[in-house]
Amino acid sequence: MRKVTLADVAAKVGVSAITVSRALRSPEKVSKTLQRKIKKAIADLGYVPDPAARALASGRTNVIGVLIPSVTNNVFSDVMRGMYEAIEPTTFDLQLGNTRYSPLMEEDLLKVFLSQKPAGLVITGIDQSKTARTMLQSATCPIVQIMETGPNPIDMMIGFSHYDAAAAATTHLIDAGSRFPAFVGARMDPRTQRRFAGFKDTCERAGVFSRERLITTPEPSTVTLGASLFANLISQQPEIDAVLCNNDDLALGILFEAQRRHMAIPEELMICGFNDLEMMAVAEPPVTSVRTHRHEMGRRSIEMLVRQIENPDAEASKIIDLGFDVISRRSTARRGPRLGS
Amino acid sequence: MRKVTLADVAAKVGVSAITVSRALRSPEKVSKTLQRKIKKAIADLGYVPDPAARALASGRTNVIGVLIPSVTNNVFSDVMRGMYEAIEPTTFDLQLGNTRYSPLMEEDLLKVFLSQKPAGLVITGIDQSKTARTMLQSATCPIVQIMETGPNPIDMMIGFSHYDAAAAATTHLIDAGSRFPAFVGARMDPRTQRRFAGFKDTCERAGVFSRERLITTPEPSTVTLGASLFANLISQQPEIDAVLCNNDDLALGILFEAQRRHMAIPEELMICGFNDLEMMAVAEPPVTSVRTHRHEMGRRSIEMLVRQIENPDAEASKIIDLGFDVISRRSTARRGPRLGS
DNA sequence: AACATTTATGACAGCGCTAACATTCCGCTG
DNA sequence: CAGCGGAATGTTAGCGCTGTCATAAATGTT
Numbered sequence: 001m002r003k004v005t006l007a008d009v010a011a012k013v014g015v016s017a018i019t020v021s022r023a024l025r026s027p028e029k030v031s032k033t034l035q036r037k038i039k040k041a042i043a044d045l046g047y048v049p050d051p052a053a054r055a056l057a058s059g060r061t062n063v064i065g066v067l068i069p070s071v072t073n074n075v076f077s078d079v080m081r082g083m084y085e086a087i088e089p090t091t092f093d094l095q096l097g098n099t100r101y102s103p104l105m106e107e108d109l110l111k112v113f114l115s116q117k118p119a120g121l122v123i124t125g126i127d128q129s130k131t132a133r134t135m136l137q138s139a140t141c142p143i144v145q146i147m148e149t150g151p152n153p154i155d156m157m158i159g160f161s162h163y164d165a166a167a168a169a170t171t172h173l174i175d176a177g178s179r180f181p182a183f184v185g186a187r188m189d190p191r192t193q194r195r196f197a198g199f200k201d202t203c204e205r206a207g208v209f210s211r212e213r214l215i216t217t218p219e220p221s222t223v224t225l226g227a228s229l230f231a232n233l234i235s236q237q238p239e240i241d242a243v244l245c246n247n248d249d250l251a252l253g254i255l256f257e258a259q260r261r262h263m264a265i266p267e268e269l270m271i272c273g274f275n276d277l278e279m280m281a282v283a284e285p286p287v288t289s290v291r292t293h294r295h296e297m298g299r300r301s302i303e304m305l306v307r308q309i310e311n312p313d314a315e316a317s318k319i320i321d322l323g324f325d326v327i328s329r330r331s332t333a334r335r336g337p338r339l340g341s
Numbered sequence: 342m343r344k345v346t347l348a349d350v351a352a353k354v355g356v357s358a359i360t361v362s363r364a365l366r367s368p369e370k371v372s373k374t375l376q377r378k379i380k381k382a383i384a385d386l387g388y389v390p391d392p393a394a395r396a397l398a399s400g401r402t403n404v405i406g407v408l409i410p411s412v413t414n415n416v417f418s419d420v421m422r423g424m425y426e427a428i429e430p431t432t433f434d435l436q437l438g439n440t441r442y443s444p445l446m447e448e449d450l451l452k453v454f455l456s457q458k459p460a461g462l463v464i465t466g467i468d469q470s471k472t473a474r475t476m477l478q479s480a481t482c483p484i485v486q487i488m489e490t491g492p493n494p495i496d497m498m499i500g501f502s503h504y505d506a507a508a509a510a511t512t513h514l515i516d517a518g519s520r521f522p523a524f525v526g527a528r529m530d531p532r533t534q535r536r537f538a539g540f541k542d543t544c545e546r547a548g549v550f551s552r553e554r555l556i557t558t559p560e561p562s563t564v565t566l567g568a569s570l571f572a573n574l575i576s577q578q579p580e581i582d583a584v585l586c587n588n589d590d591l592a593l594g595i596l597f598e599a600q601r602r603h604m605a606i607p608e609e610l611m612i613c614g615f616n617d618l619e620m621m622a623v624a625e626p627p628v629t630s631v632r633t634h635r636h637e638m639g640r641r642s643i644e645m646l647v648r649q650i651e652n653p654d655a656e657a658s659k660i661i662d663l664g665f666d667v668i669s670r671r672s673t674a675r676r677g678p679r680l681g682s
Numbered sequence: 683a684a685c686a687t688t689t690a691t692g693a694c695a696g697c698g699c700t701a702a703c704a705t706t707c708c709g710c711t712g
Numbered sequence: 713c714a715g716c717g718g719a720a721t722g723t724t725a726g727c728g729c730t731g732t733c734a735t736a737a738a739t740g741t742t
Contacts, residue, residue, distance in 0.1 A: 005728060016692050021730060031690065048456040052402070053728035055393035056697050072422045081413050084439050093453075096437055098425050112434075115389040223620040252620065259625040279564035279593065284600040346698060357722050362700060372720065394698035397727050689738070697730090705722070711715085 082298025166198030226253020423639025507539030567594020
């Protein structure tokens with residue numbers, strides 16, 4: 001039982017191989033009658049096209065490469081879910097590359113991906129290395145940068161401003177009465193840095209910034225880490241009355257640690273997360289967070305690519321800012337400045 | 342600037358294409374001198390092999406296909422992390438397929454994957470459809486089934502017994518004094534069913550089973566869902582003194598809901614999760630859970646495959662039971678039967 | 683009716699690489 | 713020193729498919 005090839009199908013129907021190929025690739029060029037017969041023969045023989053042969057002959061694949069810095073991070077699983085959802089009704093496949101937050105690995109993976117002549121590429125963030133940018137710029141397929149918007153797009157872009165989002169969250173905390181806000185950050189990647197910048201600038205403008213109320217670590221963020229970072233921070237700086245977290249894992253850890261210390265939330269400590277993972281709304285008390293449109297970002301990034309691939313000259317917006325929303329919940333529901341300050 | 346091919350490299354060095362091919366594929370067959378020269382030429386020209394051409398010519402790829410039911414579920418992100426870790430030092434690539442818990446999608450994806458002549462396959466669980474099993478059995482590459490162990494392996498297998506794990510957790514609850522244990526389950530896939538069976542049988546043996554204290558839903562599990570399922574359940578069956586959860590998301594939701602209702606944990610309600618996600622240890626109170634070796638499962642599944650691919654006739658254990666551990670924490674730290682019962 | 687245009691199919695070559703076999707060259711044995 | 717074995721390299725062919733151009737048939741046009 002040898003592999004079934006196009007030629008076998010063609011022989012069975014009594015046409016040439018190329019016609020079968022056409023029936024699959026561009027059915028509108030083949031008569032209805034033949035299409036039906038060919039479809040039947042394919043089913044009967046159990047023919048499955050060989051993607052390698054197709055790629056070699058046509059010089060392109062139906063693979064969309066996706067470069068993300070982490071497969072573990074909850075944020076990216078939401079984005080990926082959106083992508084898988086969008087890819088499903090199409091004929092394209094997704095191929096994931098994990099850069100582990102390393103520009104070097106990003107370059108290597110990019111080289112591998114480009115050698116496969118992908119139909120499109122998704123790449124995370126706007127901080128590619130010079131080499132990576134050059135490779136991307138000379139690529140012949142459409143490219144989307146996700147997670148962030150910024151100047152100098154390589155091709156397309158969908159995301160939001162991390163600076164603005166953090167600034168808005170910080171304003172929310174200050175408006176709620178915080179005079180001693182803190183920032184807790186893990187894995188300070190470029191996006192996190194920009195969030196911190198938004199926090200810092202906003203605090204400075206309100207005259208409430210202190211470098212003492214900042215704790216960061218290069219480790220990847222976890223709930224446990226949030227708890228222990230906060231434990232450190234609060235023992236050094238007991239005056240802290242609000243925390244803006246890099247992300248929701250940390251925020252949840254801080255919530256647990258605060259509960260352990262019997263700190264009243266929000267009365268003694270306000271907590272604000274980032275990303276608005278599902279669990280924040282149901283925590284006790286519910287935790288304020290910055291909602292980012294991760295699922296939509298994933299879905300639309302693929303949709304943008306597919307549209308561009310199938311219709312290269314159509315006019316379509318190439319840069320999409322999805323924005324964000326500060327979702328205010330009980331963990332920051334304090335009014336006015338704290339008593340006695 | 343045309344694509345650089347093997348022939349270009351060969352021409353530059355002054356040898357034939359096949360020699361360059363060999364220098365890449367099986368360096369031991371090429372003299373040291375040539376190897377050096379060829380390596381240099383490859384670097385100079387920036388040659389990158391074309392995987393499609395290789396696949397077509399050799400009839401195999403260096404792709405390991407992975408079929409999992411969900412890319413979102415925390416459980417699988419841990420497994421995937423282990424896989425990515427194990428694949429990194431090798432020359433193989435991972436290709437993910439998301440079956441969405443559907444045997445039909447599993448079949449389709451399997452067909453696609455097999456058409457690519459993968460170097461190996463990872464497939465989740467032991468409940469493949471008849472068609473899928475037939476396809477797998479006639480595949481020429483090594484295959485690992487993960488997440489579970491059971492009879493009739495297709496090829497290799499790494500996992501643990503969900504029945505035993507749930508039974509052990511249930512025993513733990515009963516030993517801790519539960520007389521009215523409940524089971525909360527979401528997305529009742531086959532593994533979940535077996536966990537429930539372990540719970541049921543153990544309860545029955547102890548004379549504490551009641552179908553009234555069981556709540557399940559086909560929806561995917563989330564923290565929110567845990568909270569609302571528990572709210573339903575406890576209002577119907579207020580006597581419940583312990584809950585075994587399908588997984589940790591649900592357990593966390595139940596913890597939050599119990600806090601909202603000011604139920605003392607573990608005094609009024611014991612909670613036991615499943616999987617022992619990172620956050621369970623740091624929750625307040627820390628939540629008992631069944632630790633499963635997800636990361637190791639992912640890592641070792643790939644290692645098993647790679648070993649088998651590179652050394653097909655070596656004797657190696659083909660079925661590995663990684664076991665589990667009931668990690669007892671404060672959420673089940675009650676001693677003896679409840680007062681007054 | 684003669685010709686142009688469109689639609690449907692086919693012939694041929696070649697994508698970049700490697701399997702299989704062939705050749706060359708070397709040192710070594712008896 | 714003929715003959716042999718093994719290491720290093722080459723020749724040839726072909727993997728399964730699609731791009732390109734050619735051809736044949738159907739339809740429209742004046």
